[in-house]
Every structure is written in C-alpha cells, then in structure tokens.
C-alpha cells in the first residue's frame with residue numbers, strides 16, 4: 001500500500017488532468033473537427049529513433065492467448081501452447097474486489113509455479129514445464145478502484161492493478177529469466193503514454209530494478225491513438241515492446257468519438273469487419289509504424305470460438321478465425337491474439353506458414369500509404385432489425401453476466417466482453433440519436449422501438465432459460481442499466497462506469 005500510495009500521490013492528479021483533456025478533445029470533435037496527425041510532433045514521426053532492444057522472451061510472439069485472471073483459466077492459458085498469455089484485469093474481467101484480489105493472488109502463485117486448481121468434478125490442474133510468457137493488462141485510465149482510498153479518495157484502477165502486480169512479482173519474474181510485461185489499454189494520446197512511462201520509471205526506482213526492465217505493449221484501440229502511434233512508441237521507447245490492434249474497442253471508439261457526427265453512422269455490427277477500408281488501413285499503419293521503430297505489431301482477436309456439438313457451424317467459425325490470422329500474417333503482423341485454447345493450433349498454423357522466423361520486423365512495409373482520410377472512411381452497409389435486436393439482446397445478456405462477476409461470456413457462439421458489447425450498446429444509441437438510424441425496411445429507430453424490442457428480447461430469454469432461473473439472475477438490473485445508457489441524451493463514455501456502481 002505504501003508503494004501504491006507513492007504512485008498515486010505522484011501521478012493521480014496528472015491522470016485527472018488527462019481525463020479532462022479527453023473531455024476537452026471531445027468538445028472539439030462534437031463541433032465537427034476531425035482528427036489528424038499532430039503538427040507539433042512531426043519531428044518525432046520523421047525522426048530515425050527506435051525502441052530499446054526487446055528481451056529474448058518477447059522476440060517471438062506469434063500467438064498470444066488472452067483471458068480473465070481466473071485461477072483455472074490462468075493455468076489453462078499458460079499451458080495452451082500459445083507463446084504469450086495476456087492475463088486481463090480489463091475487457092474480460094468484472095472488477096469485483098474478489099476478482100481483482102484473487103486475480104493478483106493467482107498471478108503471484110503462477111509466477112512462483114505454486115498454482116494449482118481442482119474442478120468440482122475432481123479434475124486437477126497444474127502448470128506444464130513449458131508455459132506461455134506472461135503479460136498483464138491493468139484497467140484503463142477511466143476506471144477507479146473504489147475499494148482503496150488514498151487520502152480519502154478512490155484511486156486509479158490501472159495504477160492499483162499495475163502497482164500490486166509489479167510490487168509482488170517484478171523481482172521473481174526477473175529471477176525466472178522473464179520480466180514484468182504489460183499490455184496498456186484504451187489510451188487516447190501520447191501524453192497518456194507519457195504518464196505510463198513516468199509511472200514505470202518511478203516504480204523501477206522504488207523497487208530498485210534497472211530502468212527499462214518493464215516492457216509494455218500498447219493497445220491501439222481508440223481512433224485518436226491511431227493518429228499518434230509513433231508518438232506513443234516514442235514516449236515509451238525505453239519500455240515499449242510493441243503495439244496491438246485492439247479492434248473491438250477501436251470500432252467502439254469510432255462510434256463514441258463521432259457520436260455527434262452523422263457521417264459516422266455504422267451498419268450492423270457484423271458488417272464492421274477487419275476487411276473494411278478503415279479497419280484494414282489501421283492495421284497496416286500499425287504494422288508500418290511498429291516495424292519502422294523495431295517494435296512488434298500484434299494483431300487482434302477474432303470473436304469466433306469453437307462450437308461444440310455442431311461440426312458444420314464449428315468448421316465455419318474456425319475457417320473465419322483462420323482467414324483472419326492469415327490476413328494478419330500476410331500483411332506483416334508479428335503475432336496475433338486468440339480467445340480460446342482450441343484456437344491456438346489454428347493461429348499457429350497460419351503464422352508458421354507465412355512467418356518461419358521469430359517475427360517480421362524486417363518487413364518495413366514502406367509500400368503502405370495510409371492517410372487520415374483512410375482511417376476515417378466509414379463502410380457502407382445496412383442496419384437491420386436482426387442487427388438491432390442482436391445488439392439489444394447481447395448487451396442485456398452480457399451485462400447480466402458482468403454483474404454476476406463474469407466479464408467474458410460466449411453469446412451466440414461469439415466471445416463477448418466489455419469491448420464488443422460497448423459496440424452493441426453504442427450502436428443502439430447512435431441509431432436512435434441520428435436521422436440516419438433507419439432500418440433497411442424504412443422504419444426509423446426510436447427509443448420506443450428499443451424499449452419494445454428490449455421487452456421482447458427479455459421475454460425470449462425468459463422462455464429459453466425458464467422463469468425461475470431468469471428471476472434468480474440480475475436481468476432486471478442489467479435491463480435498467482441498459483435502458484439508462486441508451487435513453488441518456490448524453491453519450492455515456494463507458495458502460496462499465498454505471499455498471500461498476502452496482503457492484504461497488
């Protein structure tokens with residue numbers, strides 16, 4: 001606590017200032033100003049610097065599995081055959097106090113190889129000799145940890161997650177021949193990266209570990225960050241391992257940042273894929289930026305997961321994952337993410353076929369030319385009743401699971417977490433609040449339509465799982481939160497903020 005208090009006292013105010021800067025930037029976007037590459041940092045973009053050398057165990061990251069910090073899943077992920085494992089306090093984790101603290105305990109035990117688990121059916125779990133390289137994703141700058149007060153105030157959840165983990169494990173990780181490695185989520189500017197860098201410097205000093213020991217991979221998962229990728233790597237150049245395409249939050253961010261702008265109405269969520277022009281451009285720009293700076297460009301997460309008991313549907317889902325990984329490997333990504341151990345062999349096959357060496361940093365992709373207009377070119381497509389209903393039902397089901405402490409669930413055979421569901425609920429809001437929110441059959445999407453469909457989707461769920469089961473679970477609270485977010489005239493920045501009020 002003394003260590004965490006030092007970090008919070010040194011940097012808490014700067015975090016608040018950066019959040020205020022986000023709000024200020026939003027006002028400019030609301031007034032119609034579009035983002036562009038920053039004139040004041042042109043020298044950094046044009047300069048010939050590179051990031052500090054990347055440690056040996058982060059040179060080959062061809063397949064990384066991600067998952068919440070649950071005990072059994074940590075063991076399964078570390079044993080999965082993936083090269084890396086990102087243990088997630090963020091998109092896939094409900095930040096109950098129990099989950100947060102037990103997650104830290106699980107990671108501490110995993111690093112010391114004392115972790116084990118027994119299923120209710122008696123199946124036991126322990127680590128294999130060879131395990132994935134561990135990375136940890138603390139929560140984003142927007143979130144508070146309300147269970148910890150310093151000087152009477154709840155503290156930054158990100159500093160808490162980072163601080164507890166690095167304090168207890170940095171030295172042990174070094175003794176194991178690895179290091180304290182992080183993924184940094186949801187940043188919107190290079191100044192936010194500078195804050196993380198300064199936190200790393202103080203943490204390393206307080207823990208007496210060499211400067212530059214901490215390595216971080218930054219998720220480029222906001223539209224504004226995609227205009228500052230060089231700058232973000234520059235700020236973190238002593239600590240940067242790479243960038244990652246957090247595609248789901250990225251799509252959400254586009255809807256959120258331009259929620260006032262009718263030119264940014266997106267079609268059904270299922271149509272906003274990585275092969276649309278703006279998403280492919282962002283992925284290519286990430287690869288080019290990273291390779292110019294000798295950093296790794298990690299791909300993103302396909303939402304498909306293995307489907308049990310339906311071989312045909314399973315084959316289709318796996319083929320989609322395969323195509324996604326093939327595109328990433330052939331474009332020049334140095335690795336990718338999977339959501340489930342069953343997908344590790346598929347992603348490995350695709351990367352092994354196109355990337356026999358440890359990474360593709362030598363492929364500089366100087367042929368890529370991505371402009372601001374490319375990043376902002378929205379796809380055409382239609383909005384359907386099925387798409388609207390799916391957004392409503394998925395948001396409701398996810399929020400219900402989240403309130404029970406489960407931040408990542410399969411819904412309709414897709415992985416749903418806080419990022420994918422932010423897209424769903426943001427689309428509902430966007431379609432209601434813009435004249436362009438019209439179904440392909442000509443009906444205008446309204447709050448009344450949303451409420452009618454919500455009620456019908458609730459009844460459908462109740463019929464599927466049974467009245468008693470439905471009543472026993474927090475569906476009512478989930479529906480209330482969803483209605484509150486959708487009916488608010490202001491765009492609520494993150495759905496997890498009102499939802500957190502229910503659990504803390």
Ligand SMILES: CC(=O)SCCNC(=O)CCNC(=O)[C@H](O)C(C)(C)COP(=O)(O)OP(=O)(O)OC[C@H]1O[C@@H](n2cnc3c(N)ncnc32)[C@H](O)[C@@H]1OP(=O)(O)O
Nearest residue numbers: 066067073076077091092248301339340408409410415419
């Ligand atoms: C947008 C983003 O932020 S992406 C990053 C955040 N999202 C994630 O990390 C996704 C994590 N994935 C998951 O949580 C799960 O795979 C789900 C919820 C999507 C699906 O879970 P389930 O339906 O329970 O999967 P399923 O029943 O097929 O699991 C089979 C086994 O694999 C394990 N497993 C599934 N996913 C994972 C995972 N990501 N890591 C470790 N183990 C896993 C299960 O624990 C289970 O183990 P067991 O057989 O020993 O009991």
Ligand SMILES: O=CC(=O)O
Nearest residue numbers: 246247248249419
């Ligand atoms: O964190 C990943 C994302 O896609 O969002």
Ligand SMILES: [Mg+2]
Nearest residue numbers: 091246249419
């Ligand atoms: Mg994300």
